[in-house]
Amino acid sequence: MLQSAKIIGAGLATIGLAGAGVGIGTVFAALVNSTARNPSIKAQLFSYTILGFALTEAIGLFALMMAFLLLYS
């Protein structure tokens, strides 16, 4: 019984990844838009995008870590 609750809990926690997917899409959309607008500072824009991607990915993976935590302990 407890094991089945763990599985359902882990399944629920994985839904948190949806937000990270939307966030990363938005960051790269902004990169593409702003590179078209101002291609001269491509490098600086790309470094900000990579930073934004990593921070958004972190939140998504917090949810995944929570799912693993629920599943295995």
Added chain:
Amino acid sequence: MLQSAKIIGAGLATIGLAGAGVGIGTVFAALVNSTARNPSIKAQLFSYTILGFALTEAIGLFALMMAFLLLYS
């Protein structure tokens, strides 16, 4: 009982893919907009879009991976 919980858990985990769907749509929308605005750097924009698509897809596959993990172990 456990098998039914696994199936429900996998079903819930797959909802995480919704975010990746929205994200990829946003990235390609930005590609279309920015190509109209500045067609000269189409190649650079396309390479950024493919990178954005790959990274957003990775998040979606994390959710799918979690669903498989719940379903089969």
Added chain:
Amino acid sequence: MLQSAKIIGAGLATIGLAGAGVGIGTVFAALVNSTARNPSIKAQLFSYTILGFALTEAIGLFALMMAFLLLYS
């Protein structure tokens, strides 16, 4: 029975992280867009972004704290 409810509750609470993911993505998208539009005040824009990121992350971590609260007490 109670323990399984705790686990499912914690799983539900983790879904709150989705919002933080979207929020951080939007903040960094704004940073990338605005740096392209006006690169001279990059430093000021970056410090506002870090502030916005910290506040959005705090909200996401409130959700995570709530999940831990449900799980362990």
Added chain:
Amino acid sequence: MTTFINTVFINNPLEQFEIKEFFYMGGPLLGAKFSLTNIGLYLIIVTILVLGMSYLSLNNNKVVPSRWSIVQESLFGSILNMIKSTIGGKGEAYLPFLYTIFLYVLLSNLIGLVPYSFTPSSHFVFGIGFSVAILIGVTILGFQTHALKFFGLFVPAGTPLGLVPVLVMIETISYLARALSLGLRLTANMIGGHVLLKIFSTFTWKAVIGGPILLLISIIPFAFIIAFTGLEIAIAFIQAYVFTMLTASYLNDAINLH
């Protein structure tokens, strides 16, 4: 079809992170307990790699740089630029510290991609140990340079008076959450990436030995694994860069107080 699929997982995909002891010395008599585990071994290997790389690029102090020293100098230069843009002049004192962090985290991420190897940075002890130590160090530095003015960090400039108590509470929580989020970000990325690789490689292996039709179908997951390994290498670089970048911005908070 279903019987074929549910034999996919012979053992748990999380097994790759288990710590196995190689040999164990000492006992109750000696008191001191020494055991070399696989995470210990890989940390030693990464340290040897970092030192070896620096020694190689030393090029016994010839004026003309060898290829190795060019690699190290360009890496040094890029981190110096990053520090200059994040912290400004005063941050250059922390260049060796940040350079070592970047190289160490990068090599421990990359060493995990070698087949049959172990990723030290996929353990929470590695990530969170680093980030808590960094945060304590930065806080001590902040107090040392700014004494009591350091608390000004928790009140962003230009907030209306009424909002201050709420904002201070949120800012302190997010400041303390930095200790966990910095390390957890690195570790969670590594764990998630490797578990995904493990699952897909088992899936493809089952498809390959599953029969001629499945052999043809297995090209798709195999191509995906190649693409994902490339992505995993990129993520190893990105995570190391972001870890250093955030450490630099935390140092900036301690030195320049916003």
